[in-house]
Amino acid sequence: MRWADYTLWQYKEVAMGAINPMMNADMISPAFWLVSGRELKVTLSNDSSHTPLLQTTDDCLGGRTFRSKVLSYGYGYPPDGCKGSCAVQYSGQYKSIEGFQQAGCSGEIQSANNIGFFCYMASKNFKSGALIMIGGGGYNCSLVDHGFNIEEVLYAHDFGGSALETPSESYALNLWVC
Numbered sequence: 001m002r003w004a005d006y007t008l009w010q011y012k013e014v015a016m017g018a019i020n021p022m023m024n025a026d027m028i029s030p031a032f033w034l035v036s037g038r039e040l041k042v043t044l045s046n047d048s049s050h051t052p053l054l055q056t057t058d059d060c061l062g063g064r065t066f067r068s069k070v071l072s073y074g075y076g077y078p079p080d081g082c083k084g085s086c087a088v089q090y091s092g093q094y095k096s097i098e099g100f101q102q103a104g105c106s107g108e109i110q111s112a113n114n115i116g117f118f119c120y121m122a123s124k125n126f127k128s129g130a131l132i133m134i135g136g137g138g139y140n141c142s143l144v145d146h147g148f149n150i151e152e153v154l155y156a157h158d159f160g161g162s163a164l165e166t167p168s169e170s171y172a173l174n175l176w177v178c
Contacts, residue, residue, distance in 0.1 A: 033067040037177035040066065040086070040115075044093070045172040051092040053100065054115065054134065055178070060086035066177055070131070073118050077129050081109055082116030082137070082144075089113070097173075100134055102146045107138025119144040148175075 016028045041055040061069050073083040094100045106112045109119065112135045119133040121143045131149035135141065 031177060033065055035177045036063055036065050037061050038063060039178040041176045041178055043174045043176065044097070045174055046170065047092070050174070050176075052089075053092050053094040053097055053173075054088045054090050054103070056086040056115070057089050058087040061177065066175070070117060077118055077120030080121050081119070082133065083118040085110050085114045085116040087113055088115050088134075099146050099148070102135035102137070102141045105136040105141035107136035107141035109133075109137035109141075109144060110135075112136045115147070116144070119147075148173075 013030070013033050014028070015030050038059050038061055039056045040060055041052040043050045043052055064072075077083075090100075090103055094103055102112075104112050109121065110116050110133070114135070116130070116133040116137065118129075118131065119137055120129040121127075121137060123139070123143065126143065128143045128145035130144050130147040133144045133147040135146065137144040137146075
């Protein structure tokens, strides 16, 4: 889902897309608002073993659904920062995946070993935001434009860090509640 469609998937309880983790397609499953858990993990659709690219390690969801976790932060961005974060561990092919390039960068907004929620940063000529930022953020970490649902001035993308990037056609990312 693109950032412009944020309210569609954020607030509505409607399944959309291909609800099969092995397909290369965007989707919102009823699990988004129905399944409670403690942790999140992200896997590749073309990995039948579901090896996590990242997995939270600090009771990130606290027994809630992913939707209630995100909604708990409200709508909008803080000035140059994130509204919340969770500790993560990276594994598998994460270094080669679009949007994970800053997973090793610790910045003034958060450390490399975190994902942040509702992250925002503005420089003199640029503004960027992410619903979920992967890794560190700040001037030495390409602002906050890496992760899920990226917004850069007038551009919005599903995943990654640049309006010039083209989404992968060989895999999709799966977000799991564990």
